[in-house]
Amino acid sequence: MSDVTSYALHPEWGGYIVAYFYLGGIAAGAYFMAAIIELIGNPEDRALARTAYYIAFPLVVICGILLILDLGRPERFWHMLIYSKAGMPIFKYWSPMSVGAWALLIFGGFTFLSFIDALVESRQIKRGKGGERLIYTGFLGRGFAFIGSLFGFFIASYTGALLTATNQPIWSQTSLLGALFLASSASTGMAALLLIHNLRRHRIEARDGSPLQKLQHADNWTMLLELILIGLIIFTLGQNVAAPLIKGHYGKVLWIGVVLLGIVLPLILHVLPILGTRGSEVLAALLILLGGFLLRYVFVMAPQGLYFSFLKGLTP
Amino acid sequence: MVVRAKGFFTDTTVCIGCKACQVACREWNQDKLPNAFEHVHEHPPHLLGTSYDNTGHLSSVNWRHVKFIEQFSEDRTQQSRWLMMSDCCKHCVNAPCLEVCPTGSLIRTEFDSVYVQPEVCNGCRDCVAACPFGVISYGEWDGKVHKCTLCYDRLQVGLQPACAQACPTQSIQFGDVDELMERAKKRVATLHERGVKEAYIYGDKDILYDPASGKGGLNVFYLLVDKPEVYGLPANPQIPSKTVPKSSAFSILTAFIVGLIGIFSFRDRRIREIQKNENLRT
Numbered sequence: 001m002s003d004v005t006s007y008a009l010h011p012e013w014g015g016y017i018v019a020y021f022y023l024g025g026i027a028a029g030a031y032f033m034a035a036i037i038e039l040i041g042n043p044e045d046r047a048l049a050r051t052a053y054y055i056a057f058p059l060v061v062i063c064g065i066l067l068i069l070d071l072g073r074p075e076r077f078w079h080m081l082i083y084s085k086a087g088m089p090i091f092k093y094w095s096p097m098s099v100g101a102w103a104l105l106i107f108g109g110f111t112f113l114s115f116i117d118a119l120v121e122s123r124q125i126k127r128g129k130g131g132e133r134l135i136y137t138g139f140l141g142r143g144f145a146f147i148g149s150l151f152g153f154f155i156a157s158y159t160g161a162l163l164t165a166t167n168q169p170i171w172s173q174t175s176l177l178g179a180l181f182l183a184s185s186a187s188t189g190m191a192a193l194l195l196i197h198n199l200r201r202h203r204i205e206a207r208d209g210s211p212l213q214k215l216q217h218a219d220n221w222t223m224l225l226e227l228i229l230i231g232l233i234i235f236t237l238g239q240n241v242a243a244p245l246i247k248g249h250y251g252k253v254l255w256i257g258v259v260l261l262g263i264v265l266p267l268i269l270h271v272l273p274i275l276g277t278r279g280s281e282v283l284a285a286l287l288i289l290l291g292g293f294l295l296r297y298v299f300v301m302a303p304q305g306l307y308f309s310f311l312k313g314l315t316p
Numbered sequence: 317m318v319v320r321a322k323g324f325f326t327d328t329t330v331c332i333g334c335k336a337c338q339v340a341c342r343e344w345n346q347d348k349l350p351n352a353f354e355h356v357h358e359h360p361p362h363l364l365g366t367s368y369d370n371t372g373h374l375s376s377v378n379w380r381h382v383k384f385i386e387q388f389s390e391d392r393t394q395q396s397r398w399l400m401m402s403d404c405c406k407h408c409v410n411a412p413c414l415e416v417c418p419t420g421s422l423i424r425t426e427f428d429s430v431y432v433q434p435e436v437c438n439g440c441r442d443c444v445a446a447c448p449f450g451v452i453s454y455g456e457w458d459g460k461v462h463k464c465t466l467c468y469d470r471l472q473v474g475l476q477p478a479c480a481q482a483c484p485t486q487s488i489q490f491g492d493v494d495e496l497m498e499r500a501k502k503r504v505a506t507l508h509e510r511g512v513k514e515a516y517i518y519g520d521k522d523i524l525y526d527p528a529s530g531k532g533g534l535n536v537f538y539l540l541v542d543k544p545e546v547y548g549l550p551a552n553p554q555i556p557s558k559t560v561p562k563s564s565a566f567s568i569l570t571a572f573i574v575g576l577i578g579i580f581s582f583r584d585r586r587i588r589e590i591q592k593n594e595n596l597r598t
């Protein structure tokens with residue numbers, strides 16, 4: 001990748017956008033795992049799926065709020081979906097932000113129905129005799145899970161495509177950001193589920209073949225994929241272009257926060273549970289969640305030269 | 317419906333850096349901009365103070381900017397020249413800002429110019445990220461983006477843009493883009509004849525060219541005598557949507573891999589079903 005001088009101004013997408021990319025990713029990753037469980041999991045895996053539904057919907061709501069707060073004119077958030085001068089829906093399939101706004105709305109609908117469904121199933125909401133499922137039954141239910149997870153995957157990855165579809169340095173010079181964000185979303189979504197289930201009083205046993213063990217197995221492979229994608233992005237960008245990511249303040253956050261603490265150490269803790277099974281899992285999940293957040297921080301902020309004031313201590 | 321594309325041909329070789337265009341722009345558009353003097357103590361104007369080029373760049377309040385490019389060697393004898401260029405929105409034929417705008421705030425007018433509808437913009441700033449020239453800017457003062465309108469309000473009543481009218485040297489020439497381009501090419505040929513071999517047009521069809529539509533170029537184009545980078549212009553700007561298919565393909569491939577990881581990790585129900593069937597058979 002040649003060194004290209006950029007004259008583009010930065011959009012100043014800061015904390016709200018980093019938080020949106022991160023939380024939206026967790027929601028999408030968790031929802032995807034729930035869909036996998038719906039499609040091929042055991043009845044004993046269902047507790048994990050329910051937890052995924054419990055976290056996905058509130059996170060999507062928070063995401064919507066974050067996006068609204070980031071706008072220069074928050075009261076005009078609906079302009080993302082409706083062309084205000086004509087009162088008609090606006091959808092530009094070639095604009096990642098336009099497609100993303102619609103996808104978030106639809107994914108919100110899916111997560112809402114799944115959330116209600118989980119409440120009904122766990123008898124938080126009484127319906128009939130209670131404990132019955134609302135939507136996830138039979139072929140239609142599986143179709144719902146599958147389509148919902150596709151929207152989830154879209155939410156996880158379009159954010160990367162959105163950054164690439166600009167004329168900003170780094171963002172526009174790699175086509176792998178969407179892939180990286182997707183892998184990170186899946187990994188952090190799984191980590192959130194692992195964390196919640198390990199912190200519950202009646203946690204699912206992490207024995208061989210248990211739901212948590214399967215989730216951990218999936219997360220390990222996803223983290224490896226994430227690591228490969230980070231390497232590929234840096235390699236394809238080349239040292240000069242990737243310099244803001246790999247050197248100085250962001251370099252420290254990337255190598256220590258994202259790679260070492262967020263990927264390598266959790267992998268070690270998963271393979272060698274040196275703090276006991278539960279302690280290692282909790283710590284690993286926390287580190288994965290931290291790494292996922294710092295990953296968004298580095299890739300969103302570094303090309304714009306922005307940073308969080310609480311990370312100022314790491315500035316060179 | 318575009319009747320005939322309007323634009324500017326900016327001949328930088330005759331610009332004298334008088335800034336009449338910049339003043340005219342600010343004066344004509346003062347009703348759309350914050351009062352520069354109202355909050356001057358809280359928000360003093362950002363002026364460089366190190367050059368005749370005081371404003372430094374285009375911004376949400378400076379829709380025109382005269383660049384002063386100072387090319388002087390250390391002792392001022394080897395090289396000493398000022399390049400001046402009056403810059404504004406390029407009103408690209410394939411405008412990246414217009415392409416990515418999710419709200420429909422950015423539109424193409426009947427004059428083929430690119431216009432921000434302030435009543436629609438919600439300040440998402442995707443256009444700021446997309447513009448390769450650093451033209452469109454976010455206004456902290458009203459939460460919307462701003463840029464040159466090609467004096468849309470003046471064009472609608474048959475006037476020419478304020479900057480072109482104010483330019484005393486005809487460095488900024490307004491008119492139909494095809495006619496302006498012919499004029500520009502003749503001017504380049506003249507300059508070549510006179511020994512200015514480095515003169516060329518920046519903004520012909522090759523810039524932001526879309527092979528699918530066969531269209532490209534800038535409705536506001538320039539005659540330059542040095543590399544584009546010297547003038548703060550990108551040599552090879554990109555159309556943002558061109559990156560989307562490749563980006564999507566990699567995302568889909570990764571989704572597929574993550575899906576397989578999930579399936580392989582949670583596949584034992586199917587295995588158990590098969591085992592159960594086999595047990596029943598035996």
